[in-house]
Amino acid sequence: MPAAHFTAATAANRALGGGYFVLELEAAEDTPVGAAQPGHFVMLRGEWGRDLLNPRAFSVLAAPSARRFAILGKIHGRGTARLGALRVGERVAVTGPLGRPFLSPRPGTTQLLIAGGVGLPPLHMQARVAAAAGLHTAVELLYGGRSAQDLVLLDQARDFGVRLHLATEDGSVGHRGFITGPLLARLDRAREAAESVELLACGPTPMLAAVRRIALDRDIPAQLCLEENMACGFGVCLGCAVPVHGPRPYAYCCTDGPVFDAREVRWP
Numbered sequence: 001m002p003a004a005h006f007t008a009a010t011a012a013n014r015a016l017g018g019g020y021f022v023l024e025l026e027a028a029e030d031t032p033v034g035a036a037q038p039g040h041f042v043m044l045r046g047e048w049g050r051d052l053l054n055p056r057a058f059s060v061l062a063a064p065s066a067r068r069f070a071i072l073g074k075i076h077g078r079g080t081a082r083l084g085a086l087r088v089g090e091r092v093a094v095t096g097p098l099g100r101p102f103l104s105p106r107p108g109t110t111q112l113l114i115a116g117g118v119g120l121p122p123l124h125m126q127a128r129v130a131a132a133a134g135l136h137t138a139v140e141l142l143y144g145g146r147s148a149q150d151l152v153l154l155d156q157a158r159d160f161g162v163r164l165h166l167a168t169e170d171g172s173v174g175h176r177g178f179i180t181g182p183l184l185a186r187l188d189r190a191r192e193a194a195e196s197v198e199l200l201a202c203g204p205t206p207m208l209a210a211v212r213r214i215a216l217d218r219d220i221p222a223q224l225c226l227e228e229n230m231a232c233g234f235g236v237c238l239g240c241a242v243p244v245h246g247p248r249p250y251a252y253c254c255t256d257g258p259v260f261d262a263r264e265v266r267w268p
Contacts, residue, residue, distance in 0.1 A: 002032055003032060003095060003096050003097060003098050003234065004031050004032050004033075004095070004096070005093070005094070005095045006027050006029070006031055006093075006094055007027070007028075007091050007092070007093055007094065008025035008026055008027040008031075008091065008092055008094050009025065009026055009027075009028075009088075009089055009090070009091050009092075010023065010024070010025060010086045010087060010088050010089060010090045010091070010092065011024040011025060011026040011068060011088065012024040012088065013084070013085075013086050013087070013088070015084070016152045016153070017149055017152075018074075018147075018149030018150060018152070019074045019075040019076075019084075020072065020073070020074050020118070020149075020150075020152050021072075021073050021074075021075070021083075021084045022061065022070055022071070022072055022073075022153075023070065023071050023073060023083060023084075023086065024068065024069070024070045025044075025068070025069060025070070025071075025092055025094065026067055026068045027067045027068075027094070028067070029067065030066035030067055031066060031067065031094075032066075032096075032097055033060065033063055033066075033069045033094070033096050033097050034063050034065055034066030034067065034068075034069070035063070035066070035097070036060040036063045036069065036096070036097040036101075037097075037101035037102070037104075037125075037129075038060075038101055038102045038122045038123070038125040038126040038129060039059065039099060039100065039101035039102040039122045039202075039225050039258060039259045040059070040060050040096065040097035040098065040099050040101050040122075041057050041058060041059045041060060041096060041097070041098050041099050041233070041258065042057070042058055042060060042069070042071065042094055042095065042096030042097060042098065043055040043056065043057055043094070043095040043096060043098065043230070043232075043233040044056055044057075044058060044071070044083065044092050044093070044094055045092065045093045046082055046083065046086065046090070046091075046092050046093075047090070047091055047092075047093075048082060051078075052078060052079050052082065054079075054231045055093070055095065055231075055233070056079045056080065056083065057098075057230045057233055057254075058071040058072075058073060058121070059071065059072075059121040059122045059125075059202070059225070059258075060096070060097060060121065060122075060125060061121040061124060061125060062124075062125060062128065071121065072118065072120060072121045072124075072152070072153070073118070074117070074118045095233055095234070096233075098233045098234060098254060099253075099254060099255070099257060099258050099259070100256065100257055100258070100259050101122075101259060102122060102126055102200050102223055102225070102259050103198075103200075103223065104129065105126065105129065105130040105133065105135045105138045105139050106135070106138070107135065107138060108196060109138070109196045109197065109198055110138055110139070110140065110190070110195060110196065110197045110198075111126070111130075111138060111139045111140075111197070111198055111199075111200055112139075112140050112142055112183065112186060112187075112197055112198070112199050112200070113126055113127060113139055113140065113141045113142065113162075113200050113201075114142045114143075114144075114179060114183060114199060114200065114201040114202075114203070114207075114211055115141065115142070115143045115144070115179075115201070115202055115203055116143075116144050116145065116179060116201075116202070116203020116204050116207040117144075117145050117146070117150050117203055117204065118203075119201075119202035119203030119204070119207075119225070119227065120143065120152065120153065120202070121202075122202050122225050122259075123141060123143075123200060123201075123202055124141075124153060124156070124157060126139065126200060127139055127141055127157055127160045127162045128156075128160055130160070130162065131160035131161055131162065136160055136161035136162050137161075137162075139162050140162060140163040140164075140165065140186070141157055141162050141163070141164050141165070142164075142165040142166075142167075142179050142182055142183055142186070143157075143164065143165070143166055143167075143179065144166070144167040144168065144169075144178060144179030144203075144207070145167075145168055145169070146168065146169045146170065147168050147169070147170045147172050147173075148168060148172040148173045150168070151166060151168065151173055151174075154166075165179075165182040165183075165186065166182075167179040167181060167182055178207070178210070179207070180207075180210050180211070180214065183199075183211070183214065184214065187214070187218060187220070191218075197220060198220065198221040198222065198223070199211060199214075199215050199220060199221070199222035199223070199262075200222070200223050200225070201222065201223070201224050201225065202224070202225035202227070203227075204227070205226075205227065208224050208226065209267055211224065211262070212224060212262040212265065212267065215262045216262065216263070221261075221262075222261070222262035223259050223260070223261060223262065224259070224260050224261075224262050224265060225257070225258050225259050226242060226253050226257055226258050226259075226260060226265075227258075228240035228242065228253040228254075228257075228258070230253065230254050232254070233254050234254060234255065235252055235254055235255040238252065240252055240253035240254050241253075242256070242257065242260065242265065243265070243266040243267065244256075244260070244264050244265060244266050245263070245264060245265075245266050246264070249266075251264075
């Protein structure tokens with residue numbers, strides 16, 4: 001999908017608690033972001049002058065039209081703090097959509113969507129796409145975080161009609177512990193029922209590594225949406241190298257990903 005560079009204005013900026021926020025941006029003309037698929041991302045930079053020169057990468061959460069899209073952010077540093085504080089009408093430079101997306105949901109295979117914290121957006125969008133195609137029973141969302149504050153946009157996910165499996169490390173919501181607990185239990189049930197499943201995951205690298213190991217051990221297809229630091233988003237800076245198997249030792253998260261086959265990634 002061809003990307004574009006354009007300017008968009010803040011249409012809404014909603015704080016969700018726990019440092020999370022949903023930022024909605026609207027361009028003056030149609031853009032390719034309206035055709036973004038789950039896993040595609042955008043690079044965003046506000047009008048900050050020489051401060052914070054590099055843009056920030058965000059997965060597309062929703063793209064209701066060719067002019068309007070939304071991202072989910074969490075305040076970690078100065079860049080995300082500035083984006084979280086944007087007021088309606090303030091402008092942002094956008095490059096996107098970028099990257100390689102997830103495979104689409106399809107009948108006959110259950111996609112288990114495994115999200116950790118701020119890794120929710122591409123899987124939330126995958127659930128939205130499935131629901132719009134009448135395939136809400138073909139996907140299930142497994143969502144984990146440190147506490148209840150880290151599980152956001154649950155009402156929307158329930159509106160999609162997908163089944164939810166929740167986990168928090170402090171036990172405030174759902175299973176107490178990591179989301180891999182409910183994942184292993186769900187995979188055991190799938191094996192007993194001879195159910196065809198595949199895994200789609202996005203979140204912190206330790207979670208992705210655990211999901212990858214489970215998938216390889218059980219010979220289950222899995223796609224991982226990786227989180228890497230990016231300065232450009234389109235393969236120029238070479239700062240988002242990912243070790244992979246194959247004829248070349250590294251791929252790049254921005255152009256070859258961010259979605260990778262779990263068997264492709266060369267992690268210990």
